[in-house]
Amino acid sequence: MSLKNSKIQLQCIACQSRGDSHFSSLKDEDLEILSEHKSCVTYKKNQTLFYEGTRPMGIFCINSGKVKVFKMGSNGKEQILFIAQKGDFLGYRSLLSEELYGSSATVLEPAAICFIPKSDFLKVLHSNPEFFGKLMKAVCHELGVMETKLAQLSQKSVRERLAATILMLKETYGMEGEGSEVIDIVLSREDLANIVGTATETVIRLLSEFKSDKMIALEGKKIKVLDADKLLHEADFYG
Amino acid sequence: MSLKNSKIQLQCIACQSRGDSHFSSLKDEDLEILSEHKSCVTYKKNQTLFYEGTRPMGIFCINSGKVKVFKMGSNGKEQILFIAQKGDFLGYRSLLSEELYGSSATVLEPAAICFIPKSDFLKVLHSNPEFFGKLMKAVCHELGVMETKLAQLSQKSVRERLAATILMLKETYGMEGEGSEVIDIVLSREDLANIVGTATETVIRLLSEFKSDKMIALEGKKIKVLDADKLLHEADFYG
DNA sequence: CGAAAACCATGACAAATGTCATGTTTTCTA
DNA sequence: TAGAAAACATGACATTTGTCATGGTTTTCG
Numbered sequence: 001m002s003l004k005n006s007k008i009q010l011q012c013i014a015c016q017s018r019g020d021s022h023f024s025s026l027k028d029e030d031l032e033i034l035s036e037h038k039s040c041v042t043y044k045k046n047q048t049l050f051y052e053g054t055r056p057m058g059i060f061c062i063n064s065g066k067v068k069v070f071k072m073g074s075n076g077k078e079q080i081l082f083i084a085q086k087g088d089f090l091g092y093r094s095l096l097s098e099e100l101y102g103s104s105a106t107v108l109e110p111a112a113i114c115f116i117p118k119s120d121f122l123k124v125l126h127s128n129p130e131f132f133g134k135l136m137k138a139v140c141h142e143l144g145v146m147e148t149k150l151a152q153l154s155q156k157s158v159r160e161r162l163a164a165t166i167l168m169l170k171e172t173y174g175m176e177g178e179g180s181e182v183i184d185i186v187l188s189r190e191d192l193a194n195i196v197g198t199a200t201e202t203v204i205r206l207l208s209e210f211k212s213d214k215m216i217a218l219e220g221k222k223i224k225v226l227d228a229d230k231l232l233h234e235a236d237f238y239g
Numbered sequence: 240m241s242l243k244n245s246k247i248q249l250q251c252i253a254c255q256s257r258g259d260s261h262f263s264s265l266k267d268e269d270l271e272i273l274s275e276h277k278s279c280v281t282y283k284k285n286q287t288l289f290y291e292g293t294r295p296m297g298i299f300c301i302n303s304g305k306v307k308v309f310k311m312g313s314n315g316k317e318q319i320l321f322i323a324q325k326g327d328f329l330g331y332r333s334l335l336s337e338e339l340y341g342s343s344a345t346v347l348e349p350a351a352i353c354f355i356p357k358s359d360f361l362k363v364l365h366s367n368p369e370f371f372g373k374l375m376k377a378v379c380h381e382l383g384v385m386e387t388k389l390a391q392l393s394q395k396s397v398r399e400r401l402a403a404t405i406l407m408l409k410e411t412y413g414m415e416g417e418g419s420e421v422i423d424i425v426l427s428r429e430d431l432a433n434i435v436g437t438a439t440e441t442v443i444r445l446l447s448e449f450k451s452d453k454m455i456a457l458e459g460k461k462i463k464v465l466d467a468d469k470l471l472h473e474a475d476f477y478g
Numbered sequence: 479c480g481a482a483a484a485c486c487a488t489g490a491c492a493a494a495t496g497t498c499a500t501g502t503t504t505t506c507t508a
Numbered sequence: 509t510a511g512a513a514a515a516c517a518t519g520a521c522a523t524t525t526g527t528c529a530t531g532g533t534t535t536t537c538g
Contacts, residue, residue, distance in 0.1 A: 071386065073394035074475060081386055097379035102386055132371070139378050140336035146385040147310065147320055147341060153392050154436035155312035158525070189486065197393035199526050204487060220534085221485095236313060397495070428516065438496050443517060459504085460515095 026131060030124045040114045049105040049113065050091060056101055058117040060090040065111020066185060070194065071103050078194045081146075083108070083172075083185075092121065093139065109186060156236060158198045162206050163234035165196050166216065170225045180217070181225040188221070210234075265370060269363045279353045288344040288352065289330060295340055297356040299329040304350020305424060309433065310342045317433045320385075322347070322411075322424070331360065332378065348425060395475065397437045401445050402473035404435050405455065409464045419456075420464040427460070449473075 026034075040063070043049070049060050052072060066085045070078040081103055084090055094101050095118055125132055152161065166183070174181040187195075193203040207223075210216045215231050217224040225231065265273075279302065282288070288299050291311060305324045309317040320342055323329055333340050334357055364371055391400065405422070412424040426434075432442040446462075449455045454470050456463040464470065 071390040073390060075394060077394055079390040079393045081389065093379045093382055097376050097383060099380065099383060102383040126368075129365075129368070132375070136371070136375050136378070137336050139375070139382060140332045141338065143332055143378060143382045143385060144336060144338060144341040146382060146389060150320065150385060150389045150392060151310040151312060151318040153389060154318045155314060155316055188484090200485095201487085201527080202525060208487080427514090439515090440497080440517085441495060447517080 026124070026128070030128060030131070033120055033124050034116050037120055038114050038116045040112060043107045043111045043113055045107055045109055047107045049107070050101050052102060052104045053100050056091050056094045056118065058115050059092045059095065059121050060105070061114040061116060062086055062088050062090070063112040063114060065113070066108040067105050067111060067113075068108050068191065069103050069105045079197060080191065080195045083195075085172075092135070095121070096139075108191070153197055158196060158202055159206055159234060160236045161196045161198070162192075162203060163210070163215075163231045165192070166210075166223060166225065167228065167231050167235060169223070170228070174225070177224060181228070182219075183223045183225065186221050265363070265367070269367060269370070272359055272363050273355050276359055277353050277355045279351060282346045282350045282352055284346055284348055286346045288346070289340050291341060291343045292339050295330050295333045295357065297354050298331045298334065298360050299344070300353040300355060301325055301327050301329070302351040302353060304352070305347040306344050306350060306352075307347050307430065308342050308344045318436060319430065319434045322434075324411075331374070334360070335378075347430070392436050397435060397441055398445055398473060399475045400435045400437070401431075401442060402449070402454075402470045404431070405449075405462060405464065406467065406470055406474060408462070409467065413464075420467070421458075422462045422464065425460050 038061075043065065049067065050056070062084055064086050066083055067088075067090065068080050068083050069090065070080045072078055084105070090105055091101070125135070152164070156164070169183045169185060169187075170181050173183050173185040175184045176182075189203050189207075190200045193200045196203060207216070207218060210231070211218055213230070215225075215227045215234070217226055277300075282304065288306060289295070301323055303325050305322055306327075306329065307319050307322050308329065309319040311317055323344070329344055330340070364374065391403070395403070408422045408424060408426075409420050412422050413420045414423045415421075428442050428446075429439045432439045435442060446455070446457060449470070450457055452469070454464075454466045454473070456465055
C-alpha cells in the first residue's frame with residue numbers, strides 16, 4: 001500500500017527552496033507576505049506540531065526532518081496517514097475546510113519547521129488564483145491517493161501491504177548502499193506497523209521472514225532492500 | 240465506519256434543485272452555461288457511468304437514484320468508497336486533478352443523471368471564485384472523511400464497522416416506519432460487504448447475530464433498525 | 479557510566495475472519 | 509409463468525492475525 005503522495009511544496013524566502021516545487025508560481029511579493037510573520041522553529045524527535053481535535057492557526061512548512069501524520073484510535077493505536085518531509089506543508093487542509101485538525105503530527109527525526117499564520121496564507125491564496133488552482137489540483141490528487149490506500153487496506157493481506165510499504169519507503173527514502181538500497185528513515189517497528197495497519201509483532205515476524213527469504217537485510221533499524229522484484233511479487237502487484 | 244460525506248450539490252436548471260445546496264451561490268447566467276450542453280439520461284440498475292482508468296469528459300449530476308462509487312481490487316473484489324444520491328455530483332475530482340478516473344461508478348437503483356461537459360463546468364468554475372472556494376472546501380472536507388474511514392478500517396473490527404455502517408445508512412436513508420427506522424436503500428449483502436470491507440458471508444452471519452440480539456430486523460433486503468443505542472455500542476463509539 | 483526505559487524478538491495460544499461446500503430462497507427473463 | 513440465474517443462508521474448516529508472556533538488546537538520560 002503506497003504512502004507516496006504528491007507532496008505540496010512551497011517556496012519560502014530564507015528557507016531552502018526547491019526548484020521543482022509545484023508552487024513556483026508564487027511571486028516575490030507573495031513570498032514576502034508569507035515570510036512576514038512566519039516563525040521558524042527547530043523540533044526534536046517526538047515533539048508534536050499539532051493535535052487532532054484542536055483548531056488550526058496556520059500552516060507548517062517543513063524545511064528539514066520528517067513528520068508522521070496520524071489518527072489515534074479508541075484503542076490507543078495510531079494509524080499513520082502519511083509521512084511528511086522537506087518541502088511539504090501541513091495543516092492547510094483543515095484550514096480550508098474550516099474544521100478542527102483531523103489528525104496529529106509528530107516529529108520523527110529532528111526537524112526545522114516554519115509556521116505561517118492563517119491570515120497571511122489565506123491572503124496569498126485568495127489573491128492568487130493560479131496558486132489556488134494548483135492547491136486544488138493537489139488536494140484532488142491526494143484524495144485519489146487516499147482512496148487507493150483505503151482500497152488496498154481492505155483488499156490486501158498484511159504481508160502484501162508490508163511488502164508494498166517497504167517498496168514505497170525505498171522509493172521515497174532510498175539511498176545507494178553497496179549494490180542494494182538502504183532505506184534512510186528511522187522508523188520503529190511500531191511506526192511501521194501503524195503505517196501498514198497491523199500489530200507490531202506481526203510486522204516483526206514478517207520482517208524476519210522477508211529477511212530469511214533474502215528479500216531484505218536488517219541492520220539495526222535500517223532496512224536494506226536486496227530483491228525488489230521479489231518484494232514486488234509479494235506485494236501482489238502482478239495480480 | 241461512516242460513509243456519510245458532505246455531498247457536493249449543484250443546482251441545475253430544469254433539474255429539481257435543492258434549496259439547501261452548498262452551491263446556491265451560482266447565478267442564473269452560470270446555471271445557464273451549465274445547462275447549455277448538458278444531457279440528461281435515465282439509467283437502469285447496474286449500468287455504469289464511468290470506469291476506473293478512463294478519461295473524464297465532464298461531470299455527472301445525479302437528479303434521482305443511487306450510485307455506488309468503488310475501486311476494483313486485483314482479486315476482483317470491489318471496495319465501495321461511497322454511495323452518491325440525488326443532488327450529488329460525480330467525476331469532478333479527476334477532472335480537477337487532470338487524472339484518469341480512479342474509481343468506477345455503477346447505478347444501484349434506477350437513476351436520472353445529467354452530464355455536463357468538462358469545458359462548461361470549468362468555465363463556470365474559473366469565472367466564479369466563490370464557487371471555486373466552496374468546491375475547495377468540500378474537497379478538503381472529503382479528504383478528512385476519507386482519512387477517517389481509512390483509520391477506522393484499520394482500527395475497528397468487522398463487527399464494529401458493520402454496526403457503524405448500518406447506523407450511517409439509517410442516518411442517510413432512514414425512513415419512518417411504524418416506530419422504527421427502515422433503511423430505504425436496496426443493497427445486496429455483497430455490496431454491504433464491499434462497503435464494510437469484508438467477505439459477504441461474514442456480513443450475512445453478523446446480520447443474523449444482530450437480528451438475534453434484537454438490534455435490527457430483516458425484511459427481505461430491507462434492514463430495520465430496532466435498537467440504535469445498542470448498535471452504537473457495538474460500533475464502539477463509546478471507546 | 480549505569481540503571482531504567484524503550485524497543486526488538488520469538489513462542490504459544492486465542493480469536494477473528496476468510497474460504498469452500500451445500501442447500502434454500504428470491505429475482506430475473508425468455 | 510417456468511426455468512435459470514443470482515442472491516441468501518449456514519455449517520465446517522483453514523488461515524491469518526492479534527494478544528499475552530517472556531527474555532534479550534539497544535537507547536536514553538540523570
